[in-house]
Amino acid sequence: MTPRPFLRAFVSPAVLCAAALLAALAAVLQYSLRAFVPGALEPGGFTLANFAALAKPLYARVFLDTVWICFITALVALVLGYPLAYALVRARSAAVKAAILVIAVTPLFLGEVVRTYSWIVVLGNNGFVNAMLLKLGLIAQPLQLMFTRFGVVTALVHVTLPVMVIMLAAALAHVDRDCERAAASLGAGPIRTFLTVTLPLSMPGVVAGVTTAFAWTFSAFATPQLIGGGQVNMVSNLVYQLGFASFNFPFAASLSVAGLALTFAVLALLRAAARPLEKIGPH
Amino acid sequence: MPRFSSQRLLRLFGALVVTAVLGFLLLPAIVVALAAFNGRAILSFPPETWSLRWFAKALAYEDFRAGVRNGAIVTAWASVIALAVGAAFAFVLDRYEFRFKRMLETLLLSPLVIAHFTVGLGFLILAAQLGVARGYAVVVACHVVLVLPFVLRSVYVSLRNLDRRLELAAASLGAPPARVLATVTLPLLLPGLVSGWLFAAMLSFNEFTASLFVTVQRTQTLPVVTYNYVREYADPSMAATSVIYIVATAALLTFATIFFGLGKVLNVEQAR
Numbered sequence: 001m002t003p004r005p006f007l008r009a010f011v012s013p014a015v016l017c018a019a020a021l022l023a024a025l026a027a028v029l030q031y032s033l034r035a036f037v038p039g040a041l042e043p044g045g046f047t048l049a050n051f052a053a054l055a056k057p058l059y060a061r062v063f064l065d066t067v068w069i070c071f072i073t074a075l076v077a078l079v080l081g082y083p084l085a086y087a088l089v090r091a092r093s094a095a096v097k098a099a100i101l102v103i104a105v106t107p108l109f110l111g112e113v114v115r116t117y118s119w120i121v122v123l124g125n126n127g128f129v130n131a132m133l134l135k136l137g138l139i140a141q142p143l144q145l146m147f148t149r150f151g152v153v154t155a156l157v158h159v160t161l162p163v164m165v166i167m168l169a170a171a172l173a174h175v176d177r178d179c180e181r182a183a184a185s186l187g188a189g190p191i192r193t194f195l196t197v198t199l200p201l202s203m204p205g206v207v208a209g210v211t212t213a214f215a216w217t218f219s220a221f222a223t224p225q226l227i228g229g230g231q232v233n234m235v236s237n238l239v240y241q242l243g244f245a246s247f248n249f250p251f252a253a254s255l256s257v258a259g260l261a262l263t264f265a266v267l268a269l270l271r272a273a274a275r276p277l278e279k280i281g282p283h
Numbered sequence: 284m285p286r287f288s289s290q291r292l293l294r295l296f297g298a299l300v301v302t303a304v305l306g307f308l309l310l311p312a313i314v315v316a317l318a319a320f321n322g323r324a325i326l327s328f329p330p331e332t333w334s335l336r337w338f339a340k341a342l343a344y345e346d347f348r349a350g351v352r353n354g355a356i357v358t359a360w361a362s363v364i365a366l367a368v369g370a371a372f373a374f375v376l377d378r379y380e381f382r383f384k385r386m387l388e389t390l391l392l393s394p395l396v397i398a399h400f401t402v403g404l405g406f407l408i409l410a411a412q413l414g415v416a417r418g419y420a421v422v423v424a425c426h427v428v429l430v431l432p433f434v435l436r437s438v439y440v441s442l443r444n445l446d447r448r449l450e451l452a453a454a455s456l457g458a459p460p461a462r463v464l465a466t467v468t469l470p471l472l473l474p475g476l477v478s479g480w481l482f483a484a485m486l487s488f489n490e491f492t493a494s495l496f497v498t499v500q501r502t503q504t505l506p507v508v509t510y511n512y513v514r515e516y517a518d519p520s521m522a523a524t525s526v527i528y529i530v531a532t533a534a535l536l537t538f539a540t541i542f543f544g545l546g547k548v549l550n551v552e553q554a555r
Contacts, residue, residue: 172551
């Protein structure tokens, strides 16, 4: 057995963190199976009633809406993110690279509240877009962009774009350029080279980007809360409302558990669907 | 040459698309800056008068100041703990095989795909069940778990890029493992460690959803305070706060890109 210095000392803190996370998730699971006692913070006995209540059309609808919003957001982020990631990896000038990197990554670190507020200023009835369109005489009345699904998805795409670009760029950076040169030398034009060589080889990044974007969008709270304004509701808004307005923590917990199960199911499906595509990619 | 011109057309088209997407990313920042320097309390584009009064108001607002103080306390603890735990685990992940390695790694990376409201709710319930008062410790623990994947990833990438021969050279000259670690490995890892810590600190300082669940009035961090402000008031103080945020964050990232090769840490540099 080769000596492995530091193994125990370096693994133990990580085990502690993992244990804390597991305990927190177990606490959610446990609460989701307890009865709600109105007026009391302590939950009652064990029951499956919370999960039965999830089937109500009101809640089922929010789940469907959430999945739909997450899909659209991930797809739009992919379409917008791919050219940016490509430019980030392939740009010849180091300054252009650095500029793209900083512009693309900064929103990731701004936090949801700042970004959401900025979009309220852009999309509001007397916000930037409406003021410009009115000034140009293109519209007579302000467009209703706030409290719409369009507004929520626009802001959410902005939130998920950075992580999409990072994942796509990481995959594109590891595409062997000799493969592209080979295709070009055999007479393939740039579009054909891209479609038959570069795009398939970057598929792992596409899968990673779409799945992460989906999960991140599912996690968003401030954006649907403030830009959706009660007209567009996601699971996160429901969980918060049940917890902090009704103090029904058991039901909030069961919504979280269902949300987690749904996220994992969709991620597994996306990965399974992408497996044939990834086969083309590098191993 | 038709081929040549079609390639140029393609390049031009590509540049246009990239500029448009960059514009989309920058648009809210530009608009919020316009709003922040607006002289009046009601938004108007372009502003009729210019002023710095919203910056003065934001900086003097007691709740924001308390949010910054609380955030600094939480971020300082959470980022340092996450850095230590994450760097140590990245080291063993890179070097050793051991039981439950994959499981532990999956578990620690899972906050990337678990909704933050679920993690926040979990720590809230856990604290209640253990009878722990909802002080800073709960917020810090929650933040450590949430930012750990980012530290883990950036230190791991740096470890992969490290030239192991330098460690072997030190060891062959008689340096014990602890000395190799302290005098060779850690200095070589510095860019990854600094970037990892920076990620952890920025993400912790800005973590909102989970913080909303685990903080109480006394421990509210800046994102929670600003969220409450946006819900109550519409004046441009929040725009001024956003501008300060955006400028500080962009400056930090530019600094990280130039001095620590952020592109390398994020693993987005062309391999060949």
